[in-house]
Amino acid sequence: MWYNNILETIGNTPLVKLNKVTDGIKATVLAKIETSNPGNSIKDRMALKMIEDAEKAGLLKPGGTIIEGTSGNTGMGLAIAAVIKGYKCIFTTTDKQSKEKVDALRAFGAEVIVCPTNVDPEDPRSYYSVSSRLQREVPNSWKANQYDNLSNSMANYEQTGPEIWQQTNGKVTHLVAGVGTGGTLSGAGKYLKEQNPNIKIWGIDTYGSVFKKYKETGIFDKNEIYPYITEGIGEDFLPQNVDFSVIDHFEKVTDKDAALMTREIARKEGIFAGNSCGSVVAGLLQMKDQLKEGDLVVVIFHDHGTRYLGKMYNDDWLRERGFLKDEKLTARSILHNRDNQEIVTIDSDKSVLEAINTIKSLNISQLPVTQQGMVVGKITETDILNSLLENPAAKSYKISQVMTKPFPFVDINTSIEKISSLISKDNTAVLLEYENGKMEIITQFDIISAMSV
Numbered sequence: 215m216w217y218n219n220i221l222e223t224i225g226n227t228p229l230v231k232l233n234k235v236t237d238g239i240k241a242t243v244l245a246k247i248e249t250s251n252p253g254n255s256i257k258d259r260m261a262l263k264m265i266e267d268a269e270k271a272g273l274l275k276p277g278g279t280i281i282e283g284t285s286g287n288t289g290m291g292l293a294i295a296a297v298i299k300g301y302k303c304i305f306t307t308t309d310k311q312s313k314e315k316v317d318a319l320r321a322f323g324a325e326v327i328v329c330p331t332n333v334d335p336e337d338p339r340s341y342y343s344v345s346s347r348l349q350r351e352v353p354n355s356w357k358a359n360q361y362d363n364l365s366n367s368m369a370n371y372e373q374t375g376p377e378i379w380q381q382t383n384g385k386v387t388h389l390v391a392g393v394g395t396g397g398t399l400s401g402a403g404k405y406l407k408e409q410n411p412n413i414k415i416w417g418i419d420t421y422g423s424v425f426k427k428y429k430e431t432g433i434f435d436k437n438e439i440y441p442y443i444t445e446g447i448g449e450d451f452l453p454q455n456v457d458f459s460v461i462d463h464f465e466k467v468t469d470k471d472a473a474l475m476t477r478e479i480a481r482k483e484g485i486f487a488g489n490s491c492g493s494v495v496a497g498l499l500q501m502k503d504q505l506k507e508g509d510l511v512v513v514i515f516h517d518h519g520t521r522y523l524g525k526m527y528n529d530d531w532l533r534e535r536g537f538l539k540d541e542k543l544t545a546r547s548i549l550h551n552r553d554n555q556e557i558v559t560i561d562s563d564k565s566v567l568e569a570i571n572t573i574k575s576l577n578i579s580q581l582p583v584t585q586q587g588m589v590v591g592k593i594t595e596t597d598i599l600n601s602l603l604e605n606p607a608a609k610s611y612k613i614s615q616v617m618t619k620p621f622p623f624v625d626i627n628t629s630i631e632k633i634s635s636l637i638s639k640d641n642t643a644v645l646l647e648y649e650n651g652k653m654e655i656i657t658q659f660d661i662i663s664a665m666s667v
């Protein structure tokens with residue numbers, strides 16, 4: 215028995231019991247391993263369905279170009295189908311996505327345009343806007359529009375839902391999945407609820423996304439939106455594929471919990487899963503009190519770990535974000551945990567009064583002193599107080615007359631223990647200089663903040 219082409223191998227993915235990462239959950243938890251699709255994600259299903267429906271509707275014609283804003287997985291599904299069916303592909307994606315995902319799309323001959331993440335969807339630079347513009351400009355092109363194209367949910371209604379129903383002999387009690395476009399959970403969830411309206415459909419959301427609040431209050435709150443690390447789930451708008459009437463509850467999971475659980479799944483279950491699989495398991499653990507013995511939970515494992523080798527599976531990446539709890543903190547992680555701050559310095563020829571004014575207006579306690587761009591000393595609140603006590607006229611002195619020895623320098627990999635040992639009554643901060651000459655100041659307060667994350 216053989217398949218006529220790779221597209222015929224899409225679907226019928228295995229359901230595998232999770233045995234260790236679900237410790238503490240009374241229910242049986244089965245993962246639907248969508249990585250066994252040819253593009254290593256569930257998105258192969260909806261990509262092919264979107265193409266087939268567009269062909270039927272006459273929107274996609276022979277030799278045409280498929281355009282899509284995609285974070286990778288949908289692109290992969292579209293790219294594979296395009297190879298078999300003879301279409302070209304142009305994808306827009308964001309600079310947040312793993313390089314591995316982008317490289318994989320290019321491997322199938324697709325053109326990929328990387329756009330900035332931190333702009334509004336309406337911004338002309340956003341990956342949504344760029345793909346819409348390409349659709350207008352490229353002749354014989356069709357934009358798949360996975361967010362609002364209902365062929366997306368339909369693929370999961372026709373395939374993923376029925377597979378889960380059959381594989382569990384109709385015993386499934388809960389379906390849990392990350393929600394991005396909403397196609398997976400809305401489609402599969404709708405089918406399952408039609409078989410048994412008591413089945414609970416739980417969506418996993420991220421901090422920085424609008425779904426949970428919208429579900430709970432009906433309010434689309436722009437204040438909920440901020441950049442996050444988790445890939446594939448959460449949105450800053452409401453895609454038509456999210457059917458809020460099917461999804462009973464949204465649970466938010468932090469970037470850190472998702473990243474660490476992704477690794478745990480590989481280490482404890484031997485399943486090399488993507489970032490959103492970590493989110494789903496972490497979210498389920500958050501909700502474990504709502505599950506009882508006899509419940510049969512199906513979680514969707516959307517995509518494969520290879521796409522995250524440079525991220526969740528990379529210790530340096532985790533360490534830089536302070537995600538590895540027991541690891542030693544370094545200057546890098548201290549700076550990563552802190553908001554971006556421009557270092558403020560003062561020239562040694564300026565007066566003490568100017569230093570006082572700067573310190574006061576910026577609400578800081580110390581300033582590195584420079585001469586022709588070089589650090590030559592420091593001036594602190596204590597230095598100023600001491601000189602004023604000695605002579606009240608000192609405020610008109612040049613800073614060079616009252617400054618003390620410069621703060622010590624450290625490098626980006628210096629451990630927090632070393633940095634702390636350099637901090638004293640006289641040295642309330644350390645300095646760090648990058649190769650390009652840019653400087654950072656790390657204060658006692660930054661160290662305290664990093665240690666209390």
Ligand SMILES: Cc1ncc(COP(=O)(O)O)c(C=O)c1O
Nearest residue numbers: 393394395396397398446490516
């Ligand atoms: C890795 C990953 N997980 C989860 C999702 C969410 O699935 P859906 O878009 O069907 O809601 C996506 C979608 O892009 C994804 O790529």
